[in-house]
Amino acid sequence: MIKKILFLALFLFSLTSAKATHIVGGEIEMKHIVGNDYNIRVNLYFDDINGASFLRYGDAYISLYRKRDNAFIRELFVPVISDTILTYANPKCAVGNLKTRHIVYQLRVTLPSAIYNDPQGYYLSWSNCCRNGIISNIQYPMSTSQTFYMEFPALSRNGGQFINSTPSLPVPNNPYACLNQPFTLNWGSTDPDGDQLVYGLREPKSAVPFSFQKSAPYPTVDWWT
Numbered sequence: 519m520i521k522k523i524l525f526l527a528l529f530l531f532s533l534t535s536a537k538a539t540h541i542v543g544g545e546i547e548m549k550h551i552v553g554n555d556y557n558i559r560v561n562l563y564f565d566d567i568n569g570a571s572f573l574r575y576g577d578a579y580i581s582l583y584r585k586r587d588n589a590f591i592r593e594l595f596v597p598v599i600s601d602t603i604l605t606y607a608n609p610k611c612a613v614g615n616l617k618t619r620h621i622v623y624q625l626r627v628t629l630p631s632a633i634y635n636d637p638q639g640y641y642l643s644w645s646n647c648c649r650n651g652i653i654s655n656i657q658y659p660m661s662t663s664q665t666f667y668m669e670f671p672a673l674s675r676n677g678g679q680f681i682n683s684t685p686s687l688p689v690p691n692n693p694y695a696c697l698n699q700p701f702t703l704n705w706g707s708t709d710p711d712g713d714q715l716v717y718g719l720r721e722p723k724s725a726v727p728f729s730f731q732k733s734a735p736y737p738t739v740d741w742w743t
Contacts, residue, residue, distance in 0.1 A: 546580070546642050546668040549683045549710070554630045554673075556683075558596055560623040560644065560666065563690070566603070567617050568650045578623040578644055581732050585669065586638040588733040594642075596625040606691060620689060631673040631680065641669040645725040645732065656722075657740040665723040665736045685709045 544562040551557055560578050580594040600622045634640060645665045653659035673680055685707045695701040707715055721738040 544666055545687060546644065546666050547684045547686070548642070548668065548670055550681050551626065554628050554679075556627055556629055558594060558625050558627055558642065560596060561687070561689075562619075562621040562623070562646075563604070564619040564621055565617075565650055566619050568652045578646075580642050580644045582640060582642055583733050584636050584638075585641055586636055590733065591640065594625055594627060596623040598622070599624045604689070604691070629673055631678075635672050635674040637672055639669055639671040641667060641734065643667045643732065643734065643736070645736075647725075655742055657742055662739055663725040665725050667723060667734070667736065681711075682713075683710045685713070685715055 544560060547557075547559040547561070549557045549559065558580060560580070562578075577598075578596040580596050582591045582594065583589060584591060598621060600620075602620050604618045604620050606616065606618075643665055645663045647661075647663040649656070649659040649662050649664060651660045656662060668684060670684070671680065671682060673682075686709070687707050688704070690703060705717065709715055723736040724739050725732075725736060
């Protein structure tokens with residue numbers, strides 16, 4: 519039986535010149551450990567040159583909702599467990615001051631299958647403000663947040679516990695896209711449950727500005743046309 523999890527990894531590339539070094543993205547992962555315990559993990563790729571340094575610190579506030587009616591369930595305070603600099607496979611157009619941090623947040627949580635049993639499942643989301651001011655293909659990047667989103671199914675099925683984990687994504691080693699040049703990225707993901715993996719391109723998600731709303735649906739960014 520094929521089990522499905524919706525998993526969104528959001529990356530924004532907007533290179534208009536050799537000086538445009540903003541590469542920001544990430545994803546939320548959920549890995550089963552034992553019993554009802556799971557690791558919630560966030561991979562954040564942070565532009566160390568153009569990003570605001572104060573955004574690197576503190577917990578990630580991950581919100582958990584029921585998908586059927588977007589009802590808020592709980593909030594998770596996920597601490598930083600590592601902060602390292604990425605090593606790139608150097609493309610010819612890369613500039614010398616390209617520097618991206620891989621910041622990892624992780625928390626072990628208990629999600630009882632008897633409670634998280636809604637047939638339509640649940641989702642985790644995290645909105646983080648804001649994007650780098652150097653971005654040139656979206657409107658007002660300094661006031662445009664970035665929302666990470668991950669769905670998971672009901673944790674019980676047919677009267678028993680249903681165990682599933684998100685795919686494991688590799689740390690990118692060449693996410694630098696050069697203007698008007700071919701670009702490839704090895705996305706060699708694996709899935710611990712043997713699920714079928716399907717890939718697609720989606721528009722980056724933002725959040726409702728000047729609002730405390732955190733649940734879906736989330737608006738997309740506003741592009742310059």
